[in-house]
Amino acid sequence: MMRRTLLRLSGAALAVLPALPAAAEMPAPFDAPGEVKIALVRYLSTGDFFQSYLAGVEAQSEALGLDLRVLDSRQDAALQADMVDQAIALGVDGIIIQHGLTESMKEAAQRAVEAGIEVVAFDVDVENDAIPQIEQSDYLLGKLALDQAMADHGDAFTAGYVYVPGIAPLDRRDVAWKEVKEANPGITEAAQFGTLDNPIANSVANQARSVLQANPTIEVMFAPYDEFAKGVKIAVDEAGLSQDIDIYSADISTADIAAMREPDSAWVATVATNPAVVGEVSVRTLAMMLAGEEVEASVVVPPTLITQSLLNEEDIKNIEELGAKMPQFRHADVSMTDWMPLPPR
Amino acid sequence: MSSDRILNFAIRFGFLILLAGLVLYFSVFANGFASPRSAVFILQSVAITGILALGVTCTLVVDGFDLSIGSVATSALMLSAYAMVVLELSAGMAILMCLLMGAGVGLVNGLLIVKFKVPDLLATLGMMFLLIGLQRIPTQGNSIATGMALPDGSTAEGSFSPAFLWFGRERLDLVLENLLPVPVVVFLVIAVAIWVFLDFTRHGRLMYAIGSNQKAAALVGAPVSRNKIAAYMISGVMASIGGILLAARLGRGDIASGTNLLLDSVAAALIGFAVLGAARPNAFGTAIGALFVGILLQGLTMMNAPYYTQDFVKGAVLVIALVFTFYLSSRRGAGAG
Numbered sequence: 001m002m003r004r005t006l007l008r009l010s011g012a013a014l015a016v017l018p019a020l021p022a023a024a025e026m027p028a029p030f031d032a033p034g035e036v037k038i039a040l041v042r043y044l045s046t047g048d049f050f051q052s053y054l055a056g057v058e059a060q061s062e063a064l065g066l067d068l069r070v071l072d073s074r075q076d077a078a079l080q081a082d083m084v085d086q087a088i089a090l091g092v093d094g095i096i097i098q099h100g101l102t103e104s105m106k107e108a109a110q111r112a113v114e115a116g117i118e119v120v121a122f123d124v125d126v127e128n129d130a131i132p133q134i135e136q137s138d139y140l141l142g143k144l145a146l147d148q149a150m151a152d153h154g155d156a157f158t159a160g161y162v163y164v165p166g167i168a169p170l171d172r173r174d175v176a177w178k179e180v181k182e183a184n185p186g187i188t189e190a191a192q193f194g195t196l197d198n199p200i201a202n203s204v205a206n207q208a209r210s211v212l213q214a215n216p217t218i219e220v221m222f223a224p225y226d227e228f229a230k231g232v233k234i235a236v237d238e239a240g241l242s243q244d245i246d247i248y249s250a251d252i253s254t255a256d257i258a259a260m261r262e263p264d265s266a267w268v269a270t271v272a273t274n275p276a277v278v279g280e281v282s283v284r285t286l287a288m289m290l291a292g293e294e295v296e297a298s299v300v301v302p303p304t305l306i307t308q309s310l311l312n313e314e315d316i317k318n319i320e321e322l323g324a325k326m327p328q329f330r331h332a333d334v335s336m337t338d339w340m341p342l343p344p345r
Numbered sequence: 346m347s348s349d350r351i352l353n354f355a356i357r358f359g360f361l362i363l364l365a366g367l368v369l370y371f372s373v374f375a376n377g378f379a380s381p382r383s384a385v386f387i388l389q390s391v392a393i394t395g396i397l398a399l400g401v402t403c404t405l406v407v408d409g410f411d412l413s414i415g416s417v418a419t420s421a422l423m424l425s426a427y428a429m430v431v432l433e434l435s436a437g438m439a440i441l442m443c444l445l446m447g448a449g450v451g452l453v454n455g456l457l458i459v460k461f462k463v464p465d466l467l468a469t470l471g472m473m474f475l476l477i478g479l480q481r482i483p484t485q486g487n488s489i490a491t492g493m494a495l496p497d498g499s500t501a502e503g504s505f506s507p508a509f510l511w512f513g514r515e516r517l518d519l520v521l522e523n524l525l526p527v528p529v530v531v532f533l534v535i536a537v538a539i540w541v542f543l544d545f546t547r548h549g550r551l552m553y554a555i556g557s558n559q560k561a562a563a564l565v566g567a568p569v570s571r572n573k574i575a576a577y578m579i580s581g582v583m584a585s586i587g588g589i590l591l592a593a594r595l596g597r598g599d600i601a602s603g604t605n606l607l608l609d610s611v612a613a614a615l616i617g618f619a620v621l622g623a624a625r626p627n628a629f630g631t632a633i634g635a636l637f638v639g640i641l642l643q644g645l646t647m648m649n650a651p652y653y654t655q656d657f658v659k660g661a662v663l664v665i666a667l668v669f670t671f672y673l674s675s676r677r678g679a680g681a682g
Contacts, residue, residue, distance in 0.1 A: 047600055051486050164652060195652045197605040199419070201595055206390035207646045213377040213386070214647035234594060237514070238386070240523070255490030255597040318492035318500060 026064075026339050027291045029093070033065030036094070038286060039087035042072045043080050043099035043124070048253050049275045050098075052319075053122075056279020057096065059343035064287055077104040084108035088115045094286045097121040097131075118289040120299075122282050123168070132289075133298045134282045136273035138169045141250040141303050142176030142224050144271040148305060149220050149248045152268070156186025159220040160211055162194040162204060162228040173224040173250060190215040194228060204231025205238070212239050219245060226251035226270065233259055233267050242266040252306055254318040260308045261317075273303045274323065277332045280343065284335040293337065304329045356622035359669060364637055371644035378647055385524055391639035392532035393418075393587045393594075397610035398617070398631045399539045400583030404465070405614060405626035406543060407576045408556040409458065412469040414584040414610060415603030416476035417450050421588025423480040425509070426489040426598025433503035440509070443585045450476070451581025455574030477602050489598030505596050513593025528590045532632075535583065540628035552576060553625075612663050613638060619669035638662065 029036050040057055044050050054070070061068040071087060073080035081104050087095050088111065095112050097105060102125050109126040112119050119126075122134040149157075163174055181187055191211045197203040204223075208231060212218065221236070223229040229249030236245050242264045252272040260267045278301050285299050304326060310316075314325045323330030323345075330345065372379035397414050404411040421443040428439035450472060457468040485496065491504040516523040517530065543549035555562045555569050563569045587606070592598065616637060617623075617630030641662065642655050 046486065048488050191649055193646055193649070193652070195655075198603070199422070199591065199595065199599050199601040199606075201599060202393070202591060203605070205594070206386075206643070209386045209390070210383075210643045210646040213380070213383055214375060216377070230595070238389075238516075238526070253488065253490070254493045255488060258491055259596070318494070320494060320500070 026341070029290060030064055030066075030287065034067055036065070036290065037067045037069065037090070037092040038094040038096065038283070039069045039071055039083075039090065039092045040096045040098060041080060041083045041087060041100075042070065043075060043077070043101075045072050045074060049251070052275040053098070053279040056274075056276030057283055058279075059276070060280040060283035063341040063343045064283065066283070066287075073100075077101045081105060081108040084112055088112055088117065092117060094118040094120075094290055096282050096286055097124060097126065098282075100124045100126075102127060118286060120282055120286045120289070122278065129297070132285060132295050134278065134285060134301070135298060136275075136278050136301050137303060138172035138250075139176050140300075141271045141273070142173035143180075144303060144305050145224060145248040145250055145269060146176060146180045146222065148269045148271075148307065149222065149246070150180070150184070152246060153220055154186075155184040157220050158188050158190050158215070158217045159222055160208070160215065160218045160232075161189050161192045162208075162221070162223040162225070162232060163192055164194040164196050167196070170225060177222060177224070190218050200227040201230040201234065204228050205234035208232045208235030209238060212236065212241060212245075221245055221247045221266075222249075223247055224250040226253060226256050229267055229270065230256065230259060233265065236266045250303075252319070252322070257311060257316060257318060257322065261311050265308060267308065269305065269307045271303050271305050272329075273301050274319075274329050274332075277301060277330070281332055281334050284340055287340070288335060288337060291337075291339075295335070299335055301332045301334055302328075353622075356669065358621070360616075360619050360637075360666065361621070361633070364633070364640070367637075367640055367644070371640070371647070375644050375647040378644060381521060381524065383643070385526065385529065387636070387639045387643045388529040388532070389526045390643060391613075391635040392526075392528040393590050394606060394609040394613060394638075395532050395632060395635035396535055396583050396587045396590070397606055398613035398635050399535055399628060400580035400587075401610055401614045402617065402626045402628055402631045403539065403543070403552070403576045403579045403583075406549075406552045406556050407573050408559065409465040409573065409576060410469065411454065411577060411580045411584075412466060412607065413450060413454060413472040413476060414580060414587075415605070415607030416473045416480070417447055417581055417584035417603075418588035418591060418606050419599075419601045419603035420450075420476045420480040421447060421585040422592040422595070422601070423484075423489065423598045425589055425592045426505070427483055429505055429509065430489050430491055430493070430501045430503040430598070431483075431495065436506040436509035440589055443589050444582055447581040447583070447585025447588075448578050449581070450584075451578035452574060454581065455577035458577070459570040459573050473607075481600065484598075486600065488600050505593075510593050510596060513590050513595075528594070531586065531590065535586070536628060536632040539579075540632075543628050548572070548575075556626075609638065609659075610635075612659060615670075616663060616666040619666040622669075624670050634666070 071083040073083055080100050095117055105126050109119055109128055113130045119131045121131050193207045193211050195203045221232045223232045226249055229247050232247050236242050245266050247267040249270045252270050281301050285295055289295050316322050316325055400414055401411055424446055425439040425443050428434045428442050454469055454472055457463045458465050493501045512527050515527045517525045519525045551567050552572050555572055613635035614631045616634030620630035620633045623630050641658055645655055
């Protein structure tokens with residue numbers, strides 16, 4: 001642990017250097033680069049999403065000349081709370097709490113606020129008025145995907161739905177599905193399935209094969225998580241139904257883009273927020289608070305609809321090209337000020 | 346006398362009868378269950394865990410245990426993806442590297458247990474954690490796919506070769522067109538091979554002897570250490586084959602700990618103890634055990650049962666199987682004596 005912190009420290013110190021020239025125009029406390037310390041206290045860190053989120057946090061911190069420390073509790077709720085205290089002891093100026101449990105983080109977050117530290121929280125509600133919530137709107141992710149499904153299939157179709165209850169982002173996406181079903185009696189849910197047994201795509205593929213066999217009338221699969229969609233796509237391909245079924249999902253990665261662009265791919269649309277952008281917005285919101293500016297209680301990073309036809313037309317092969325061809329995916333105009341430096345694009 | 350015979354019959358055939366009953370039940374109540382295509386995809390859903398389970402069976406035979414198989418499989422998944430996508434090697438090279446990696450891990454496990462006297466559970470537990478971390482180091486925790494950004498700023502140009510994907514996706518013609526997936530064929534071939542090896546070769550019988558009484562086996566001059574190491578190497582190779590098939594099916598290198606693969610395959614091997622009243626690890630039982638779990642899960646999914654009931658059912662089957670093995674078999678032993 002000690003060694004890792006030291007490594008991160010030296011990494012952060014190096015990262016600060018290139019940002020020197022921009023610092024002159026920035027308000028206090030950012031006019032002295034390397035003086036402002038912030039900590040990212042993580043609950044979840046394994047997987048592409050979290051890796052990309054971290055990259056966004058690092059890039060924006062570098063642009064602002066912040067000294068970033070990363071404390072990673074690896075899904076240990078108690079340790080995460082301890083790490084907030086550790087950050088307080090380190091004398092940081094700001095803390096980003098990334099995921100976690102309300103019950104374990106509420107008091108720790110309050111202690112940080114009492115210590116005069118500015119705090120923002122990403123995707124965890126710490127029930128504190130002084131702490132703004134950064135969110136990627138999971139509800140909108142689900143809603144936009146379903147709007148696209150209805151644009152393609154009208155308001156009457158038979159659907160299969162992949163869902164595992166009890167996972168906060170999936171629960172919020174589920175709200176959109178319930179609403180759409182309620183509002184459109186023509187939409188029937190023939191089957192609901194889902195599992196988080198890993199490798200998730202493989203386990204979901206096994207389930208989806210059974211579901212497709214048992215329900216040959218399914219024409220739409222709503223799989224609002226990219227691992228689910230990937231699994232459903234494998235099953236659809238194996239059943240030879242890629243012409244007959246359309247998959248709508250949420251989230252995106254380079255591998256997902258490749259899967260969506262395969263010839264005759266059943267995966268026609270996904271809705272995603274760029275996790276790196278969410279990371280950048282988290283840091284920018286914290287920076288605005290440190291500069292003494294007003295911040296909304298809830299900062300929502302809007303999602304983008306990405307369709308298979310768009311990927312094909314623009315010949316987009318990976319996340320970087322997606323960002324280049326779709327500016328709204330690369331940068332969200334959220335928590336922006338005149339003086340805010342952006343990471344190099 | 347007759348109650349003894351009923352008991353014997355129950356122990357020998359109880360599990361197979363249960364299996365037949367299950368198939369009958371689902372055929373009647375689950376829409377679309379009774380068809381050759383269903384049969385094939387049930388086999389496909391158990392092929393990978395089945396192969397891993399056959400590996401575990403070999404370590405169980407020598408009275409050992411291999412907790413690292415799940416992570417060996419996911420390491421093979423990552424390694425094959427890394428070899429083809431980042432290093433741009435051929436399918437053959439990727440497969441060879443995975444098999445060598447599996448054998449290497451098995452060798453290290455075996456040496457830790459035999460030479461350094463580390464208890465089997467602890468040695469393979471350590472190996473499990475080591476591999477979960479190791480497989481993520483080359484890509485800094487990212488999944489591997491064509492077009493991904495590399496640490497040096499370039500993008501990965503390689504891709505999964507069609508020859509490699511063939512192993513996970515090709516379906517051979519058997520009676521119906523495009524019926525039999527290659528992973529199922531691999532699973533069946535391996536099941537037969539391991540069964541023949543364990544039950545009909547000198548090496549296999551030696552392994553059983555070592556498993557039931559290591560000291561006695563050593564005293565009559567059996568090369569205990571070498572056979573134990575061999576068992577772990579077989580287990581590692583089987584796990585890497587499972588990982589290769591997984592990679593070929595997914596078509597990308599997914600970050601995964603493999604814990605579920607481990608649990609499912611161990612469950613299959615333990616259920617296998619009960620088949621035909623063997624009351625010991627055996628390849629035939631393991632294959633049937635894997636199939637049993639697969640039929641249950643696919644049938645339940647077809648009937649729209651939620652995922653938590655599936656875990657519950659898996660657990661219930663395992664408990665029943667263990668009762669068959671340990672309680673009924675011991676009573677039979679007592680009755681015969």
